[in-house]
Amino acid sequence: MEETMRFKKFAAIILMSTMIGTMSLSGCGGVNKDAVAITMTSDDKDAIEVTMGYANFAARIQQAGYDSVFASYYGDDYWTNDSYAKDGKNMQESIKDSVLESIETQYLLEKHMSDYGVEITEEDQAAIKKAAEQFMSDNSKAALKEVGATQEYVERYLYLQTVEKRMKAAISATADTNVSDEEAAQRTFSYMKISLTTYTDESGKQQTYSADETTVVKKNADDAAQKAQSDFDGTAQEYSYDVQTYSYGSDEKSEADGGFCDAVIAAANSMTAGQVSGLIEGADCYYIIRLDSEFDADATEKKKESIISDRQDQLYQDVTDGYKDAVKIKVDEDEWAKVKFDNIFTTPSAADNSDSSATAE
Structure with a gap:
């Protein structure tokens, strides 16, 4: 049936x-x-x-x-x-x-x-x-x-x-279907991405910062990076920065090949769980990250499934x-x-x- x-x-x-x-x-x-x-x-x-x-x-x-x-x-x-x-x-x-x-x-x-x-x-x-x-x-x-x-x-x-x-x-x-923890191991960080070129206005349209506005954005980002050391989530809320998470492993692609920003991955690799970075410069943007886990068990299990599927x-x-x-x-x-x-x-x-x-x- x-x-x-x-x-x-x-x-x-x-x-x-x-x-x-x-x-x-x-x-x-x-x-x-x-x-x-x-x-x-x-x-x-x-x-x-x-x-x-x-x-x-x-x-x-x-x-x-x-x-x-x-x-x-x-x-x-x-x-x-x-x-x-x-x-x-x-x-x-x-x-x-x-x-x-x-x-x-x-x-x-x-x-x-x-x-x-x-x-x-x-x-x-x-x-x-x-x-x-x-x-x-x-x-x-x-x-x-x-x-x-x-x-x-x-x-x-x-x-x-x-x-x-x-x-x-x-x-x-x-x-x-045998995948070791070492092969699939995933680190996870939270991040704020601060654009230096464009923003979305109240009507949902994409706008470009003026030179003066970019100066203010950079100053706010620098201030936020310092405040985030003691209150990452509170700082994001104060400056209206979105917080997202990203998990990666030893097979992370380079930025040129579609992976995350190389400078961010390098910073995350040098951090311990709970540590917050300073201001990281990306392509036309800044990042502030917090390493959430040096070994994310849930993300690692999902990676194992992905490896098996591949x-x-x-x-x-x-x-x-x-x-x-x-x-x-x-x-x-x-x-x-x-x-x-x-x-x-x-x-x-x-x-x-x-x-x-x-x-x-």
């Missing part, structure tokens, strides 16, 4: 993203659904082939999910608009690349299910079939044609999603990369180029759901 409910929930998410209407639609744009989009071969196993029909459906499902969130903000041309390009690729090219990688990973994970004792039961299959039938009945024929959906493709899509989820869990379960993610990535390295992957670029996100899918509001009035524009 638990698995059945999970499939129902997942199907509902897909339906929310891809409920499309019955306006005049262009169909699959010349895609040959029987052509082979992806071929994966190796010396010791049969070739894996993925049809264009399924690959097109997987891509259009992704498109519909993005359209439901971004189209109203970025306009109907956001898929091919160079303004949103990254690393020389527009949004359509980037997402299509991601879809290919996902399909390749899922098919290879399916081939290796027995390595980890992963199974899809008859009960699972029944739940998948029911969810796919619901998807097919909830969308018009014209809409299903536009997204390239068939009962077979929807079932396959849900099946592979389930395989991927269970394989990731099984692979991750083999990661090393190990699991890395192991999963290594395993799937290994699967791909062991096969030769060929993509029919000519056929794949025919998959285009020309029509924008819109999701109906709750008030519109009764008549399925959403459209693919």
Whole structure:
């Protein structure tokens, strides 16, 4: 029953993203659904082939999910608009690349299910079939044609999603979960950050200090640093400085790589619990810190969880990369180029759901 409910929930998410209407639609744009989009071969196993029909459906499902969130903000041309390009690729090219990688990973994970004792039961299959039938009945024929959906493709899509989820869990379960206190140890400090350039006015707008105002800010910061030695929290309240906390360990990145201010970390490393720093100069700001703990047990436990999670993610990535390295992957670029996100899918509001009035524009 638990698995059945999970499939129902997942199907509902897909339906929310891809409920499309019955306006005049262009169909699959010349895609040959029987052509082979992806071929994966190796010396010791049969070739894996993925049809264009399924690959097109997987891509259009992704498109519909993005359209439901971004189209109203970025306009109907956001898929091919160079303004949103990254690393020389527009949004359509980037997402299509991601879809290919996902399909390749899922098919290879399916081939290796027995390595980890992963199974899809008859009960699972029944739940998948029911969810796919619901998807097919909830969308018009014209809409299903536009997204390239068939009962077979929807079932396959849900099946592979389930395989991927269970394989990731099984692979991750083999990661090393032993993390020492020394490796995860976290120190925690509280800090006031005093900007020397900007401030937020009463209306919530960002303003820039004048030269005279900056002089006053620096004088107040110097006074606050002296008072904070005896009453850190009271001083913050007196000068209306926000107090925040930060935990860090031996793996703290440099400021240039996204870590905390180097000067602050150096000061914190030299302090004992309860000690308050003098005024520390950062980039266009000052800091005043109080070391709260030389070994923060709660923060250390959270760091252990983070380290384990990172190990699991890395192991999963290594395993799937290994699967791909062991096969030769060929993509029919000519056929794949025919998959285009020309029509924008819109999701109906709750008030519109009764008549399925959403459209693919």
